[in-house]
Amino acid sequence: MTRRARTRPIQLDSLRGFDAAARHLSFTQAAKELSLTQSSISRQVAALEDDVGQPLFTRKTRALELTHAGHRLAQAVRKALAEVDASVQDLRSGQTQRRVAITTFPSFASLWLIPRLPAFSRVAPGVELRIDSTELKVDLVAEQFDVAIRLTRADTAPRDAIALSMEDYTPVLAPSLIERHGPVKTPQDLARFTQLVMEDAGTSSREHNWPEWFALAGVKNVKPAARLVFNFIDQTLQAAARGQGVALGRRPFIDDFIERGELVAPFSQRLPSRYGYFLLRNPERADAPEVKAFCDWLVSQFAHHSL
Structure with a gap:
């Protein structure tokens, strides 16, 4: 007998518990984070699995593992909750979000970017910058970064990348x-x-x-x-x-x-x-005024110093 596909919306109150359990791979730790009981987290996850129609965790004696469906849902839930939390924080503070999230490699951040940030603050007061220094190349959309500054070979740089130097x-x-x-x-x-x-x-x-x-x-x-x-x-x-x-x-x-x-x-x-510094933009945020302000400033800094 073919199982009918579920069409009703899922219950959103279970997403917090699932997100915490997916990050910790532990119902106990998820419960501590959310100040709930372990049984409450377990019931939330079970309800979500029933709504989805697939198991999200493989339950072992002393550990949890995400299933393939669990991995997919965890990524989507994490991104969605982060956006909701950021919006709520902006509303609570009474401010419109003017934030630029930047990912780049550590040497560029410490030796070039950070010493120049006061200059950016003068031309774009009120814009908050979040800098994540890592050698890893991250997905800008999935990880919610607005721009990336990367060192890469000119002949392998993404087509839409802006050459800086x-x-x-x-x-x-x-x-x-x-x-x-x-x-x-x-x-x-x-x-x-x-x-x-x-x-x-x-x-x-x-x-x-x-x-x-x-x-x-x-x-x-x-x-x-x-x-x-x-x-x-x-x-x-x-x-x-x-x-x-x-x-x-x-x-x-x-x-x-x-x-x-x-x-x-x-x-x-x-x-x-053969290597150069290139600016990459998140296509979903490239037209935001604060992102455009940062990108224009960055390009002008390199041009000014003839790099």
């Missing part, structure tokens, strides 16, 4: 280091200094390294006095600014250090990269 590499060191060890006039002079090396998991960093730059400068077999190895660009540049050695600096990150006088770039040779 292509990166390049050049040696940088602190003026105090030159004062102690003498001027730097040729690439061979760099052998007097400790070489600061960045070895992270990024393809861009692996492709653009010291041997590549020396080859561009027309020299080879330059052996440094010593080496220090880092796995983050901000650590590498901070060590260089403190006079601990010479780093292969990446634009646009070195520009502020140079402008402040903390680093100097003694050579004109810049190692080009």
